[in-house]
Amino acid sequence: MRSVDRIDALRAQVARWRQVGDRIAFVPTMGNLHAGHYSLIALAREQADRVVASIFVNPTQFGPNEDFARYPRTPEADEAGLAEAGCDLVFRPTVEEMYPFGADRCVTVRVPGLTDELDGAARPGHFDGVATVVLRLFNMVQPDSAVFGRKDFQQLRVIDYLVRELSLPIAIVPAPICRDADGLALSSRNQYLSPAERAIASELHHTLLAMQAALRDGTPLVKIETDAMDRLNRCGFQPDYAQIRRIHDLARPAAAERVGLIALVAARLGSTRLIDNLEM
Numbered sequence: 001m002r003s004v005d006r007i008d009a010l011r012a013q014v015a016r017w018r019q020v021g022d023r024i025a026f027v028p029t030m031g032n033l034h035a036g037h038y039s040l041i042a043l044a045r046e047q048a049d050r051v052v053a054s055i056f057v058n059p060t061q062f063g064p065n066e067d068f069a070r071y072p073r074t075p076e077a078d079e080a081g082l083a084e085a086g087c088d089l090v091f092r093p094t095v096e097e098m099y100p101f102g103a104d105r106c107v108t109v110r111v112p113g114l115t116d117e118l119d120g121a122a123r124p125g126h127f128d129g130v131a132t133v134v135l136r137l138f139n140m141v142q143p144d145s146a147v148f149g150r151k152d153f154q155q156l157r158v159i160d161y162l163v164r165e166l167s168l169p170i171a172i173v174p175a176p177i178c179r180d181a182d183g184l185a186l187s188s189r190n191q192y193l194s195p196a197e198r199a200i201a202s203e204l205h206h207t208l209l210a211m212q213a214a215l216r217d218g219t220p221l222v223k224i225e226t227d228a229m230d231r232l233n234r235c236g237f238q239p240d241y242a243q244i245r246r247i248h249d250l251a252r253p254a255a256a257e258r259v260g261l262i263a264l265v266a267a268r269l270g271s272t273r274l275i276d277n278l279e280m
């Protein structure tokens with residue numbers, strides 16, 4: 001596996017692969033890779049002849065009081081894991097390479113509407129940073145397809161919108177959520193949890209299962225959401241939201257809707273913010 005930190009080196013390698021007709025799949029990451037990320041690489045391998053991954057802890061998607069500085073950075077372990085998982089090239093740009101005029105003076109991409117709700121309401125500007133860096137990465141790598149995990153479901157929908165809106169010739173491939181045995185969705189942020197917090201963290205997933213069961217029983221949507229918020233509070237979380245939305249565009253469903261829905265939750269445990277979702 002090759003590792004490059006410059007856009008020109010990345011483009012030269014991708015051009016060589018293109019010359020022999022290879023198709024390219026791309027997996028953007030912020031590093032500190034775990035089994036969930038490696039499952040994205042495996043899915044990318046099924047899509048194309050060559051797999052490119054990126055590792056970049058993107059400053060523009062973190063709020064001023066968020067965990068940018070302490071976000072775990074483990075480049076050596078990540079490169080070893082990517083090589084083993086079958087990645088062909090890892091792109092690890094510096095902040096200067098990604099944002100040549102500075103991260104605070106960059107051209108920003110904004111997906112309207114969707115990015116102000118749910119995680120966008122709890123983390124103002126977060127999805128502007130995500131859309132901005134993903135469009136840059138797409139321009140740099142120019143892949144045929146790109147794999148995104150379903151755990152960040154709102155992010156997936158933001159990228160779908162971006163690609164469709166800007167007519168980017170890239171197929172977006174959603175990947176299933178990887179979970180620990182007790183149901184907790186894998187996330188680099190799980191390692192912030194104390195043992196006591198980790199013991200209750202899987203309640204997030206169990207709350208989603210309870211929402212699914214209530215939906216099947218015909219419980220009104222508003223009551224399902226209120227019950228889920230109460231349950232998370234009782235378990236020791238500080239929930240940001242527990243909502244049921246339409247899966248295709250994350251709009252609010254009408255009260256009688258029962259198909260094509262997804263439940264999404266976000267909650268803090270101590271200083272750690274966790275998100276999860278379940279298709280209904």
Ligand code: PAF
Nearest residue numbers: 028029030058130133152
């Ligand atoms: O999901 C992530 O890890 C990040 O939001 C992404 C897509 C790599 C952009 O920085």
